[in-house]
Amino acid sequence: MGSPPSEPVTLAVIGCGQRGTSYAAYALDNPEICKVVTIADPLPKTRDIFTRNHKLDRTLVFNTWQELLNASAETIQTIGKRLADAVIVAVQDHMHYEVVLAFAAQGYHILCEKPMATSPRDCLDMEKVVKNAGVIFGMGHVLRYSPYSKALTEVVRSGHWKKESESSFSLMTKSCHDIDILCHWLSPATPTRVSSFGSLQHFRKEKKPIAAGTATRCLECPMEQDCPYSAKKIYLEPVSRGNTHWPANTIVDGIPDIENITEALCNGPYGQCVYESDNDVCDHQVVNIEYSSGATASFTMVAYTSLICERQTRLHFSYGEIVGDMSYFTVTDFRTGRKTTHHPKNEGGGFGGGDLGLIRTFVEAVRTGNQDLLGTNVSEVLKSYLTVFAAEASRREGRVVDCAELENAIRAELEV
Incomplete structure (x- = not known):
């Protein structure tokens, strides 16, 4: 093993x-x-x-x-x-x-x-x-393994208040992390029905500022300094201040220095004007999930926000609520009026220590041959992803999707 x-x-x-x-x-x-x-x-x-x-x-x-x-x-x-x-x-x-x-x-x-x-x-x-x-199978859902999420999970599962919950997130990147953590918090209940709405609303050619003219790249744009979505601001300026980590290190082959980042912005996809790119993915989306326990969750993805790749959490229960921002969270007990703020230690690394938490747990699971250490398995991971696919089906088709029906239909296709 x-x-x-x-x-x-x-x-x-x-x-x-x-x-x-x-x-x-x-x-x-x-x-x-x-x-x-x-x-x-x-x-x-x-x-x-x-x-x-x-x-x-x-x-x-x-x-x-x-x-x-x-x-x-x-x-x-x-x-x-x-x-x-x-x-x-x-x-x-x-x-x-x-x-x-x-x-x-x-x-x-x-x-x-x-x-x-x-x-x-x-x-x-x-x-x-x-x-x-x-x-042994581990999934890169690092949010599960950050000190913040682990501490919040302990509170959610402490037995205080288990009747109905609602969660809301705001983020810029892909949502599978967030759907997974919702399913993790509300486990053993499973998603039953999903609805979703969203579209590409802002980052379209017709929304391009007039002052940008015919420019198709940030480094040649006359209004780059005033554009909130300037690739120069996002990638190049942080490097000039000594930050050679994320996000700069994701767009180059080799060392993310000023020369390499400039070359990438001049010739690569990351330097394109966001209004001129061939992007066709949603820039905002709402996902509503009903669970087998009767709990409901609401997740919101927003591209135009100052909280780049950050999450906000709000959990409502019968006898209390939890509000957090991935750094700390406050628990309010409705019965006593008491508020308790938790400051989980950030151990460093990406996703508030989630990267470190995941790889450390995975290595120990491999060393001991114990899948349970990861707190999940491939079948549970699958449930999270079927929920994501259900949400996309709902958004595209304009209907509420029954999760069991979706899974059964896909399994039937595989057997053909």
């Missing part, structure tokens, strides 16, 4: 960008607990930096995940051993499905960055393959 206590858990990292690097940092800080032994990434500078930082054997550095998989197949055949105990899958979203299936088939324990997959059929198939392989 897991590695002996005296040996560090060995990791393969597929995708050495911002997410893969964040998880792998745990190995640099705790070499006695785990170490990265092999990687795959198509970007040469990113690959070389990662190789030097982790002091990897160059024969175990690959350009593609297929090359790593083939090398692993050879070692399994010749010496009966995989290249590593576990694999971190941090490639592009649409690749998660094929990479997870391939490495699960070889018996690797898997930590998959979110999302699980990009279609409900692929999510269902992934669940089946992972369960049949009998491997």
Whole structure:
């Protein structure tokens, strides 16, 4: 199952960008607990930096995940051993499905960055393959593992007030983190019905400020300094002040310095005017979820907000409420009028310590062979994603979606 206590858990990292690097940092800080032994990434500078930082054997550095998989197949055949105990899958979203299936088939324990997959059929198939392989499976829902969320979960599940709850979030990025944490807090109740509304309202060509003229890139725009969505403000100016971490390190191959960021904004997609891009995703969306317990949740995603990639939490119960902002939360007991504010310690790293919490828990789960340490499993993860797909179906089709009916319909399709 897991590695002996005296040996560090060995990791393969597929995708050495911002997410893969964040998880792998745990190995640099705790070499006695785990170490990265092999990687795959198509970007040469990113690959070389990662190789030097982790002091990897160059024969175990690959350009593609297929090359790593083939090398692993050879070692399994010749010496009966995989290249590593576990694999971190941090490639592009649409690749998660094929990479997870391939490495699960070889018996690797898997930590998959979110999302699980990009279609409900692929999510269902992934669940089946992972369960049949009998491997440890972790999902990159790092919100679950931050000190803030863990402390809030303890309060929610303390038995005080369990009749009806309602939650509301505000965020800019993808929503699977948030749907998952809602399902986690309201477990063991499961989603029964979902409705959703939203559209691409603001970031459209007809909403482009007149003063921007014909400019299609931020660095050539005459009103860049006055634009709240300037890529120069978001990516370049923080680097000039010494911040070479997120978000700058997500858009370049190699070191996120002024020269590389400028080049990326001049030639890459991140430097395009938000009103001129081919973006077709929602810039605002509301999701309403009813649970089997009778509880309801409301989640709001907003692109135009000062709270970039930040969340706000509001939970209402029969006898109290919890209000927080991912740094601290206040619990109010309606029966006594008492307010208690909690300040969970941020251990550093992304998502308020969630990155560190997840990789630390995953490595321990692999070491001990205990899926339960992760507090979830592939089937529970699947439920969260089916809820996300139900919300999108509701938004597109203008109807309330029954979660069980949706799942049954997808399973029926898979059997055809």
